[in-house]
Amino acid sequence: MSFLLRTSSRLRPLTRFPTIRPITTTTKLSANAATAQVVDQTGTEPPLFPDEPFGPTVRTAIPGPKSKKAIEDLDKVFDTRSLNMMANYQNSFGNYIADLDGNVLLDVYAQIASIPVGYSNPALLASATSPEMASAMINRPALGNFPQHDWADILRTGVLKVAPKGLDQVFTAMAGSDANEVAYKAAFMWKRRQERGGPDVEFNEAEMSSAMSNQAPGSPHMSILSFRSGFHGRLFGSLSTTRSKPIHKLDIPAFDWPQASFPHLKYPVADHELENAKEEARCLAETEDLIKNFHNPVAAVVVEPIQSEGGDNHASPAFFKGLRELTRRHNVLLIVDEVQTGVGATGKFWAHEHWNSADPPDMVTFSKKAQTAGYYYGNMDLRPNKPYRQFNTWMGDPAKTILFRAIINEIERLNLVENTAHTGEYLYSGLERLAQQYPGQIQNLRGQRQGTFIAWDSPRRDDFLKRAKGMGVNVGGSGEKAVRLRPMLIFQKHHADIFLEATEKLISS
Amino acid sequence: MSFLLRTSSRLRPLTRFPTIRPITTTTKLSANAATAQVVDQTGTEPPLFPDEPFGPTVRTAIPGPKSKKAIEDLDKVFDTRSLNMMANYQNSFGNYIADLDGNVLLDVYAQIASIPVGYSNPALLASATSPEMASAMINRPALGNFPQHDWADILRTGVLKVAPKGLDQVFTAMAGSDANEVAYKAAFMWKRRQERGGPDVEFNEAEMSSAMSNQAPGSPHMSILSFRSGFHGRLFGSLSTTRSKPIHKLDIPAFDWPQASFPHLKYPVADHELENAKEEARCLAETEDLIKNFHNPVAAVVVEPIQSEGGDNHASPAFFKGLRELTRRHNVLLIVDEVQTGVGATGKFWAHEHWNSADPPDMVTFSKKAQTAGYYYGNMDLRPNKPYRQFNTWMGDPAKTILFRAIINEIERLNLVENTAHTGEYLYSGLERLAQQYPGQIQNLRGQRQGTFIAWDSPRRDDFLKRAKGMGVNVGGSGEKAVRLRPMLIFQKHHADIFLEATEKLISS
Structure with a gap:
């Protein structure tokens, strides 16, 4: 699991007025990743979300001790039987969701497909802290x-x-x-x-x-x-x-x-x-x-x-x-x-x-x-x-x-529909390759090809979803046996690589 | 209608970080108000909402020319047939709702009973602009x-x-x-x-x-x-x-x-x-x-x-x-x-x-x-x-x-449930007096006595509601013929005086 620890996440407390930084940083993908064969041939791609971690961090079993305690406490006033993971959103950035135990997962479920442009997105933060928003909230x-x-x-x-x-x-x-x-x-x-x-x-x-x-x-x-x-x-x-x-x-x-x-x-x-x-x-x-x-x-x-x-x-x-x-x-x-x-x-x-x-x-x-x-x-x-x-x-x-x-x-500024089409094609191709390699594990792969709205049937679906957390990935299911991918629109090829690598490890072990 | 113009409203643009000012200001009630007999015997009462206007301002018929134009424009994309009044919330404070034409009405309807502690309430503004709120909004x-x-x-x-x-x-x-x-x-x-x-x-x-x-x-x-x-x-x-x-x-x-x-x-x-x-x-x-x-x-x-x-x-x-x-x-x-x-x-x-x-x-x-x-x-x-x-x-x-x-x-800080009980009793007494004086106009007066959740039946209800705007008061109806009062919890005796005065003018003319 060394890839999970190869970079430390750079968690920062939520600042009230972030500057929306120009997109200049680039991320070098790990050359020794297990799925290096699907790494974008251009090698690098500028990250759309400069503040996010370079990769997942798994420090404890999930839920970890702090989460367990918090879940137990929450259950006294709120039904927690459907709880999947207790999150710390102030520490969540871009495609990464954090918990209370220092775990930071690549999130391809995104609050049941409802987070569009990343956790703690600076452009949304600017909107959320505008006087216009304040008036709308209180009036x-x-x-x-x-x-x-x-x-x-x-x-x-x-x-x-x-x-x-x-x-x-x-x-x-x-x-x-x-x-x-x-x-x-x-x-x-x-x-x-x-x-x-x-x-x-x-x-x-x-x-x-x-x-x-x-x-x-x-x-x-x-x-x-x-x-x-x-x-x-x-x-x-x-x-x-x-x-x-x-x-x-x-x-x-x-x-x-x-x-x-x-x-x-x-x-x-x-x-x-x-x-x-x-x-x-x-x-x-x-x-x-x-x-x-x-x-x-x-x-x-x-x-x-x-x-x-x-x-x-x-x-x-x-x-x-x-x-x-x-x-x-x-x-x-x-x-x-x-x-x-x-x-x-x-x-x-x-x-x-x-x-x-x-x-x-x-x-x-x-x-x-x-x-x-x-x-x-x-x-x-x-x-x-x-x-x-x-x-x-x-x-x-x-x-x-x-x-x-x-x-x-934000979708327009960053061309996120195009990004999703582009990344989706890459992700879909990677999954096609895995499906060919492990036909028993990835069945009925389906998607629009352009787009990250992708699913497949898994013979051990619930087990797959659970073990994925240990590999640094938060992923959801749908229907009886489908693994459903619902990444955000800022999901890029380097995220797809992390996901594909984790998936391969999960289905090959 | 001199009472409507006796004080100018002090409209201020919404500021992002207001200080919640200590409640020290007092308001002297107009001695020559038509309903002077129901003025609180203590004479003054510290206002709970220091930023609000001293009284309503009616500058134009409602809707005025600017509102009419804006309503016509809105109707192109949003059904406006149930529109009552187009509001400018940035200019609305406490119990007062403003429109685009400089009219500022005492609001005893409060968004169908859904505004609790006044428009542009500073304590809510502080909450709405907190980092905690920002994270909740965007995550x-x-x-x-x-x-x-x-x-x-x-x-x-x-x-x-x-x-x-x-x-x-x-x-x-x-x-x-x-x-x-x-x-x-x-x-x-x-x-x-x-x-x-x-x-x-x-x-x-x-x-x-x-x-x-x-x-x-x-x-x-x-x-x-x-x-x-x-x-x-x-x-x-x-x-x-x-x-x-x-x-x-x-x-x-x-x-x-x-x-x-x-x-x-x-x-x-x-x-x-x-x-x-x-x-x-x-x-x-x-x-x-x-x-x-x-x-x-x-x-x-x-x-x-x-x-x-x-x-x-x-x-x-x-x-x-x-x-x-x-x-x-x-x-x-x-x-x-x-x-x-x-x-x-x-x-x-x-x-x-x-x-x-x-x-x-x-x-x-x-x-x-x-x-x-x-x-x-x-x-x-x-x-x-x-x-x-x-x-x-x-x-x-x-x-x-x-x-x-x-x-x-905010309700606890300002004892607003108690305030509402207190003001309600005062308002209800004033309405009882008016009902005795004009029994044909105020029928079946009802309320909890302690509380401002008060209504009565009016033989000319829709006409009453419409004309009330011209008197500087925004009030709603319910059922077939009821005038329903739904003031906010910061409604005080001096607001009740304005309302009672306007009501008497409306039903006696």
Whole structure:
């Protein structure tokens, strides 16, 4: 494990006003690394995050003694049974997460894919300590009633600047689950408006009184169609569309909504084109059948560009274009859930850009790396016909929206989507080589090739994840047996080398 | 309107590091105020918020020309039909909200009851600009997996320090709606665990497979009972318990859950004791009947200590104690929704303290003035029997939880619960006098007497709210015809004088 100790991490306390240093430092990669064969041929690459450690440091078993004590204490007031690692974020920099025992791990899980540009990022720190942020924090508005005067500007220079093609409106929310739910609400209102005969047809007495007792026609028996193994959140509406694992759903009442099969592709996809196309056609036919015949009429279909929590299940652009086409044909909305796939990780800002579809989705939901949440839309018919229908006290959070703007600026300044595409290709190639070398250990390797949103199936997945910590790497899983990589957008080739080296050691021992 | 212009507001740009000045300044109240009869007999009272203006300033009609232009611009990207007033928060201080046209209003609505200790509060500013906050903002953890090392400390010195009696655990969330929904989820898991025969009984195959298709027994047909005119949020589960207005519910699928009548009291309650007791007994009997007989078994009852959005409907401590008693008797949980009533506004930190019940609720939900959200509980059986059942990526937000701690400290430092009790009594007395003088204009005045959580019915409510702005006061409504007062906790007698004076002018003209 000497590579783990070959450099000491340079931990520094968080300073309040760091200067954003020009990127001049270079890192020389260790020539004797086990995976030297995959080292970038150019030899060096300027680090995007000058403050981060040169490599992981493992000082104790994880959790170490200090962490153990802290976890025990936390458990007295907060359920710690899902705890993975107790972190010290003041000592975490860039791609590296620190704990209380002096361990510093390369983090390719990134808070379940929600850290975009590195821990303690100086540009975000500047935004977080700005007077604008301070005011947003301490004067949080009820945005629907009393928006701040610069709200339009914050939206235009931030969240709307990266709006998916064709969608120039946004409704902000708090997290992925409620972002999906407000999108579902917009879909139901849109569908019922159509049935009613347009925006100017008033609600009738029967609708108004039945809605108050949760009965049709006011509370209609309509549905959102989702896909098997999909994940869209864990509140009551979003959980009704989540089909990942029983533990997510057991004992919670759910709406009687339909689920279609999601393509179960064979990997590598290039070697199974005909079979996979047939499988996708089957799933589209099933979806269409449900849209036509399910007893609770479908208002919208929700889908992830890559099923993330459900095990990193991919489908081809043709599948998604087919889905767009059939939802149009049956006058049903298409909601693309980019909560985990969005904001650069697939080598495009939005994963659905990979589809190259001329016809955009009706709504795209986002959260995680955006640090805020919401849904984009373009069709003004998706604004409800009256005020206060899509409303709540906060309706998002200007503070987090300002932070997303800083994230976007950092992504642009450092060309991080391009970096991720570039690094992803390198990382994917390295994993392909390992898969060839250890075919029993790395199965069904999958990813966009450009992008670090990569996964594979492991016969000893939980063991792999656990032992990875001892090798200086924090990595997560998804589905039943997938190892899922969710590095930040500042993940570079020299990080990929560390990861590949650790992976090889783990699967070869 | 000379009182509106009698003092100029001292607007200052937001400074980054204000000193929290000792409270020494005193304000002399105008001797010729129309409501001089309700001026505090001690004459002066030291202001809690030295930086705030001496009184409102109305320079233009509201919205003024600059606001109109900004609203028009915002509408291009954000639905503004529910917009009440576009604010300039950098120019808002203490109880005063500023707009773009130089208008500065006394704010007794406070972002729908969600600003606790005044706009641009220096103590909150110090917290918002601390290194601890900066790290929490830019290194937002997935709390269930990678909590920060000081999370236990943040909870203990903040949110748990003010935990309701008997409830020493907390599950943090993002806003009122999801706080209620996670509480409902905990209730369903608890109830099903009991039916199943305890925490160690494993889920069976039928449960696991049916849950994946949203069917019983895995997704059980159970329910949460709520009350007519109650409001608990607008996501799918919380909206199913919300019974406020059709516009909140129309077109959104809802669970078939029961609603009981909430007492329709006659005011003033002291004059209608027997009638009101009979009405409350009727509602309790209806609740009990639903718990015993509703076709979808009830796991929990959710209730607001004062129905807030629904029109400020009160019930007596006896009613709530009866509810606690009957939920215990039928082995159903009692969830008290303190999203709007909590954090001091009723003259107690939690409104349910007014009940003086020896037996605490099972869960208490909170948000709004806490700036974070979640539910308190005490019974460890409410922790699900396995990890990852009550879980999501962020599970709250350390940044907002740190802010809540600063709010709590500020409430303690300035004795703001006591201040609110004290000011509330003064304000309520003033309104009682006005109600006697103008009985047609102020009907059904109601409040806790100690506390500023006060409302009355107005025959010209919407007109009253609109014209109030011209008198320098921002005030909101609830239900069909209630004027609801939701001042901040730094609302003092001299603010009450301004409000009473404006109210008298409005209702007498």
